[in-house]
Amino acid sequence: METILAIDIGGTHQRFAEISLTGDILEKNTYQSHPHISSEEFFEILRKRISDRLKKTSFLGVAVALPVLMPVLMNEKVGNNSVQDAPNLPFLVGVDLAQSFSFLSVPWIVENDANCALLGEAWLGEGQKESSFCCLTLGTGIGSGLFLNGKLWKGVRGMASEMGHLKIDFLGNTPCTCGGQGCLEAFASATALQKKTGYTAQELYGMACRRESLALHAFEQMGESLGRGIGSVANLLNIDLFILAGRLSQAFEFFYPSCIRVAKESAMKGPRQHLKIVQSKLGDDAGLLGAAWLIKKKFQL
Ligand SMILES: [Zn+2]
Structure with a gap:
């Protein structure tokens, strides 16, 4: 089955989910986040978790929901890619996200987590x-x-x-x-x-x-x-x-x-x-689903 890897990164937890193009969550894992690490350590752990999954499954794309303020981001660079503000993950401020995700060879997108939750609600929830x-x-x-x-x-x-x-x-x-x-x-x-x-x-x-x-x-x-x-x-x-x-x-x-x-x-x-x-009614899954919907739409998956 063709699936998307959706990742929702919060202040205390990171959630990874394999999501079908119709919005079924096929597998989900939750990890603790460490709020007091450096951005290098943060991305090293994240890259490993993503790469391990990409070795096992050929995902159509990777969609990441992050609790930060930033411009729209997809594979190509668009203007200023650095994180402007991140009250709950302060070590991410100033990080160039296009650079941080450039290791990915599949379509990817990063979007603000609340925007992802909104899109999840518009797709499959109360909205x-x-x-x-x-x-x-x-x-x-x-x-x-x-x-x-x-x-x-x-x-x-x-x-x-x-x-x-x-x-x-x-x-x-x-x-x-x-x-x-x-x-x-x-x-x-x-x-x-x-x-x-x-x-x-x-x-x-x-x-x-x-x-x-x-x-x-x-x-x-x-x-x-x-x-x-x-x-x-x-x-x-x-x-x-x-x-x-x-x-x-x-x-x-x-x-x-x-x-x-x-x-x-x-x-x-x-x-x-x-x-x-x-x-x-989607609760914590709204962000994961919205991130998956966004990449599906942007890359016409
Ligand atoms: Zn405030």
């Missing part, structure tokens, strides 16, 4: 029937992608839709990984939850399932912050549908009530009317 929607990936950080009039919106230089860095607080005492203050990500990501409570998001999820008040309260506050960001974007773009994906979206039932309440309070009367916030 299939929508011409315009937003997808947020809740994990170590908060990523987001915008689908406008049937297309991924990348902005003038390919770096649009950083909803995680919308400013939702102006008191100046909540630093964000981007170097700014008061960003949504500093309030509603797994990192923010851990900083605030001392528990990992996974532990908090377990505690919330057991109805422990500390965790229920943490998710309620997270939902309020998320709702504030979503309400502002609804006002700006008049988008009805917001899909929440990523690892932390598993706690949807715990943060949704406060999230939709504050989103509706923050949005104006018009945009508020049809506002919907839904949980992704």
